[in-house]
Each structure stands twice: as C-alpha cells, then as structure tokens.
Amino acid sequence: MSTPRRVTITDLRRMKEQGDRITMITAYDATFAKLADKGGADVILVGDSLGMVIQGQQDTLGVTVDDIIYHTKAVLRGAPRAHIVADMPFMSYQTDAVQGLQNAGRLLKEGGAQSVKIEGGEEHAELVYKLVRSGIPVMGHLGLTPQSVHAMGGFKVQGKQQPQAEQILRDARALEAAGAYAIVLEGVPVELSRVITEALDIPTIGIGAGVQCDGQVLVIYDLLGLFDDFVPKFVKQYAQLGPAAVKAIAEYKEEVQAGTFPTEAQTFHTKEVLFRPRAVETRPEPSELDDDDMGGLYGVVPV
Numbered sequence: 029m030s031t032p033r034r035v036t037i038t039d040l041r042r043m044k045e046q047g048d049r050i051t052m053i054t055a056y057d058a059t060f061a062k063l064a065d066k067g068g069a070d071v072i073l074v075g076d077s078l079g080m081v082i083q084g085q086q087d088t089l090g091v092t093v094d095d096i097i098y099h100t101k102a103v104l105r106g107a108p109r110a111h112i113v114a115d116m117p118f119m120s121y122q123t124d125a126v127q128g129l130q131n132a133g134r135l136l137k138e139g140g141a142q143s144v145k146i147e148g149g150e151e152h153a154e155l156v157y158k159l160v161r162s163g164i165p166v167m168g169h170l171g172l173t174p175q176s177v178h179a180m181g182g183f184k185v186q187g188k189q190q191p192q193a194e195q196i197l198r199d200a201r202a203l204e205a206a207g208a209y210a211i212v213l214e215g216v217p218v219e220l221s222r223v224i225t226e227a228l229d230i231p232t233i234g235i236g237a238g239v240q241c242d243g244q245v246l247v248i249y250d251l252l253g254l255f256d257d258f259v260p261k262f263v264k265q266y267a268q269l270g271p272a273a274v275k276a277i278a279e280y281k282e283e284v285q286a287g288t289f290p291t292e293a294q295t296f297h298t299k300e301v302l303f304r305p306r307a308v309e310t311r312p313e314p315s316e317l318d319d320d321d322m323g324g325l326y327g328v329v330p331v
C-alpha cells in the first residue's frame with residue numbers, strides 16, 4: 029500500500045475556502061496517532077495538554093520542549109497522513125524571539141512536526157512573523173490559553189465582555205497579518221468565534237468555541253472517555269473507553285487469580301525433550317525452594 033500524502037497548510041486553507049470543516053485531534057504516542065489518522069483527522073496536535081493527561085499534572089506549565097519532541101517523534105511514526113502540529117510549551121518562546129526561533133526549529137528538526145502552535149496574540153505577532161519567514165508555519169491560539177491559567181484566575185471562558193472580545197479579535201487579526209496559517213479559539217462565546225471566523229481568511233479551529241468555527245479540536249483522551257479527572261462542558265465523549273478498560277483489567281485479574289489465564293491458546297510448547305529424565309524423582313519439597321528457584325520443577329519423572 030502506498031503512503032498517503034500528508035495534509036499541508038495549503039490544504040487547510042483550501043478547506044476553509046471550500047467550506048470543508050477541519051477535524052483536529054490531539055495525540056501523544058504512535059498508537060493513538062495511528063487511530064486518529066485512520067479515523068480521518070486532518071490535523072494532529074501534540075498538545076502541551078500532555079502535561080495533564082499523560083504526566084498527571086494539574087496544568088500544562090511544567091511541559092518542556094524535550095517532552096514535546098519526544099511525543100512528536102512517536103506521533104509522526106503512527107500517523108502518515110495528518111498534518112502534525114507541535115505545541116510550543118510555556119516559557120519556550122515568551123522570553124525573546126531568538127529563544128522562540130530556536131525552540132520552534134527543534135520541534136521541526138528533531139520532532140518532525142510540520143508546524144508549531146503558540147498561545148497569545150498581538151504580543152507575539154513579531155515572533156510569528158519571524159517564524160513564518162524562517163519557514164516554520166505557525167498556528168495561533170487565543171481565548172482561554174491554558175499557559176495563562178494563573179493570569180486568567182483559572183480555566184475560564186474568555187471574551188464574554190466587549191473590551192476583551194475586541195482584544196481577542198485584534199489578536200486574531202494580528203496573527204493573520206503576521207502569517208499564521210490557522211488559529212485555535214478556545215473557551216470563547218460562539219458570538220465571538222463567529223465574528224472572528226468571518227473576519228479572517230485563515231481557518232479558525234474551535235474548542236469550546238461553538239460550531240461556527242472552520243474546524244474543531246478535542247483532546248483525544250476526552251473524546252474517547254479516557255480522562256475523567258474533570259470533563260469540561262465543551263467535551264463530547266464519543267466513547268467510554270475508560271470504564272471499558274477498567275472492566276477488562278478487572279476481568280484479567282480475576283482470571284489470573286483463578287488460574288484460567290493463560291489457556292492453551294496463549295501457551296507455547298516444544299517437541300524437544302528439554303531435560304534428561306532422571307533416574308529417581310528429585311523434585312524437592314516446596315519448603316526447600318527459594319521463591320525464585322525453579323530447580324526441580326521441570327524434572328521429568330521416569331515411567
């Protein structure tokens with residue numbers, strides 16, 4: 029079978045022009061990336077949400093560039109078709125443009141991503157311009173930007189009031205002017221995402237931003253019902269794999285304890301006589317054996 033052609037940023041722009049909605053999903057390893065690709069995702073985001081769903085942290089702030097590179101490499105191996113975006117983690121681009129360029133470059137060179145995503149608007153427009161001019165496509169991220177969780181006073185919907193909504197619209201325009209190829213709108217009212225989506229030529233991709241965006245993104249663990257520490261209102265669980273996994277593991281434990289797993293179907297045999305028959309039964313009493321000493325257990329008793 030031939031390898032499918034990978035989705036490009038030009039394809040995504042064309043999808044907006046043609047009114048085809050973009051499906052984006054996060055993934056952090058090869059197995060889930062393969063599932064996402066097979067399911068038809070156009071874009072796979074190696075999100076810094078991995079800090080929460082993979083590393084078990086409270087927020088995304090502790091994620092490092094090395095973490096994202098590690099997971100991006102794995103995702104790339106699993107997904108031959110989807111466009112792979114790697115998140116720029118907290119404090120990997122906020123200091124200055126040189127730091128941003130170097131880290132974004134690593135995500136493409138070492139991780140194999142095709143583009144990077146950064147959180148923030150006007151304040152990062154210059155960096156976006158420099159990245160794009162250096163050949164690094166950039167996806168923006170506005171609204172509820174999880175790296176600013178402390179500045180926002182928690183994970184809260186943004187842009188519900190006029191001045192903040194106007195700022196987010198200005199940010200979106202600034203990112204587009206700087207050369208961003210798409211923008212994630214997270215946790216904003218649908219009334220705002222509609223205005224932004226109509227104002228821009230580049231696609232908007234919503235998460236908790238209503239149906240008016242040009243595409244949608246969900247965290248794969250949320251979508252599959254694998255993460256239940258908290259389930260935000262904007263999440264739809266398309267499957268309940270978490271409870272199914274717990275049930276399967278409990279069943280496995282029961283069979284291990286009952287000695288009904290493995291069965292013949294999962295057992296290997298050999299036709300060789302592995303051990304010479306002994307003249308007399310030499311099997312020691314169990315009390316003579318160490319816990320890890322299997323000596324004697326394979327002794328063949330002569331007929």
Ligand code: KIV
Nearest residue numbers: 054075076077212245
């Ligand atoms: O890190 C992430 O998964 C994200 C998405 C929620 C857009 O940024």
